[in-house]
Amino acid sequence: MATRVFGHVTVTTPDLDEPGLYLSHVDTLDSARGIVQDFSFRDADLRSLDLADTQLIAGRIADVRSQRVELQALNLHGVEISGSDLRSVRWSESKLTRVVVRDCKLMGAALDGLVLDDVLFEGCKFDYATFDRMRATGPVAFTGCVLTAAVFSDCDLSDVVFSDCTLRTTEFGGGRYRDTDLRGNDLSTIRGVANLAKVRIDHTQQADLVHALVSELDITVGDD
Structure with missing residues (x-):
């Protein structure tokens, strides 16, 4: 059984x-x-690439390029997706178990209602992606991913690890973030700081969160 360790997961x-x-x-x-x-x-x-009500079990998807992707009600178990450029992705109401998504482009993707258990996103580009109602029921990690201007909304990211990710203007909307591990990332431009109750950060990131909050609230800092 192959395993990868990220922070506490x-x-x-x-x-x-x-x-x-x-x-x-x-x-x-x-x-x-x-x-x-x-x-x-x-x-x-x-x-x-259109798939619905399908189970993908024990397989590799590699070097696939698609101009439009519509995925609905999929069950992925033991699947590795790598080196793929998937555009205009609409992926909804699916369960991923023991899945790795590596070195893929899913920029502008709309991911809605995904349930994740033992899932690793590694080196992926999620610029401008939206994550709605995503729920982590087991270990989940984003490592080396670019999430510029991505939005998480009504998600349960409890215990999810973000490691060495680009979180430039990434927005964390309302949701659950208990023990979400944000250590090792630049948090100075993230949005939705007030929603990040009970996350994990390191001492050096406290200034990042202050900077992000001041910017988000449009506070003017000055002596006069």
Whole structure:
């Protein structure tokens, strides 16, 4: 069983190279049975990628480029997504378990109602993405991700770790942030500071939060 440690959480990742597991190449992720298992889907240029009510179990998605992505009611278990450029993503009401999303572009993505358990986002670009009603039910980490102007709204990010991420004007709206680990990130331009009750930061980040709050409240600091 492969694991990665980030701060206070340990993420269990897919072990797709285990002995006895053979991944078959597939040309599409559509299936009449609604299940695609032990698969490899890679090197595809698509105009659109539409999936609904589908289970993806034990597989790799790599180097996929799509101009439009619509994903609904998916169940991903033991899946690795890497090196992909997914544009105009609309991803809703899905569950991800033991999933790694690595070196992918999901800029401007709209992610709504995702449930995450043992999920790692690594080196991904989420600029201007919106995360609505996302819920972490197990270990989740964002590491080395760019979240410029991304918005989290009505999410439960309890115990989620953000490590070495770019959080430039990232907005944390109303939600749950108990023990959300923000250590090791520049927090000086984040928004929604007042919502971040009970998060984890280090001593050096206290000044970042003060700067962010002063900026967000448009406070003028001066002697006259």
